Amino acid sequence: MFPLSHQSIGFNFSSELALLALKGIGLQYVDSPAYSWDNRNRTDSHCILQYCLDGEGALEVEGITYPVRKDDAFLIDIPGPNHYYLPQGSDHWEFIYLEFTKECLPLIWKIHRAAGPVISFGADPSFLERILDIYHLALQDTLHSYFENSRVAYDLWMRMAEYVMSASAGEVSKADHAKTYMDQHYNQSDLSLDEIADQVGMSKYTLCKEFHKKYGVTPGRYLKELRISQSCRLLMTKTDYTLQEIAEMVGFANNNYFGKVFKAEKGITPDKYRNQAGKYDLVRAVYETPHF
Structure with missing residues (x-):
């Protein structure tokens, strides 16, 4: 049995600022099959990190069960297409959970892309230690300031993101190979799921399942996002290129289709997106990692 008392603590904020903040934290032990949270129709709104201390639970996301x-810890958005519960064959599940404001959503999406919704922290005991520190702070009522609460929340998320990005960089799966292949060949308009699956030695069905499990999106969705992302970079930095040329450079067969997909993703046309950069004398492309 975990030595800490099983309690839950919530936080009320009175601030006009929208910061990533901790909304609640709790330590819980469940041993009943009735424990089940289907989050598709929930009315509350937050993101959750749930860390398993003992026993075993299950998380189902869009038909895939983890x-x-x-x-292990899972990260999900509520409400959302997910469901966590005590599965058959498990007699208990002890965990600590943290609820956060929706400002952490970009980080959740980034982590899902790199590692999926369930992350193993067995190689980093300091992460659990930090969670327990936060639990103690909440129990002792020392997080009085909204800014202090937010600072603690940001610190935990930065630690988690850094751990996931470092760990995922050293693990190469067939899904990773598929992603790399798309990263290298996205400019080919005839690039197909059949070709990608063949390159990594998987069936299309298995590739879609494994890719979604690893990155949180289908290969087709990832390819579309990649092409649009690259087109945004070119629209800002290659102002002398026509839209047709940019469309072809990122793998769209024609400018009309490129325009429809771009507007569906960004809410504006490629022309308007490019004109946004026109108010600056110089436009610099900023990359997530060093780009030479």
Whole structure:
């Protein structure tokens, strides 16, 4: 049995600022099959990090089921297409959960892309130690300031993102190979799922399942996002290129289709997106990692 008392603590904010903040934290032990949270129709709104201390739980996301064992944690958005519960074959599940404001959504999406919704922290005991520190702070009522609460929340998310990005960089799966292949060949308009699956030695069905499990999106969705992202970079930095040329450079067969997809993704046409950069004398492309 975990030595800490099983309690839950919530936080009320009185601020006009919209910061990533901790909304609640709790330590819980469940041993009943009735424990089940289907989040598709929930009315509350937050993001949750749930860390398994003992036993085993399960998380289902868009038809894919993930076991959640000791030192695993899952990250989800509520409401959302997910469901967590005590599965058959597990007699208990002990965990600590943290609820956050929706400002953490971009980080959740980034982490899902890199590692999926369930992360193993067995190689980093300091992460659990930090969560327990936060639990103690909440129990002792020392997070009085909204800014202090937010600072603690941001610190935890930065630690988590850094851990996931570092760990995922050293693990190469067939899904990773598929992503790399798309990163290298996205400019080919005839690039197909059949070709990608063949390159990594998987069936299309298995590729879609494994890719979604690893990155949180289908290969087709990832390819579309990649092409639009690259087109945004070119629209800002290659102002002498026509829209047709940019469309072809990122893998769209024609400018009309490119325009429709771009507007559906960004809410504006490629022309308007390019004109946004016109108010500056110089436009610099900023990359997530060093770009030479």
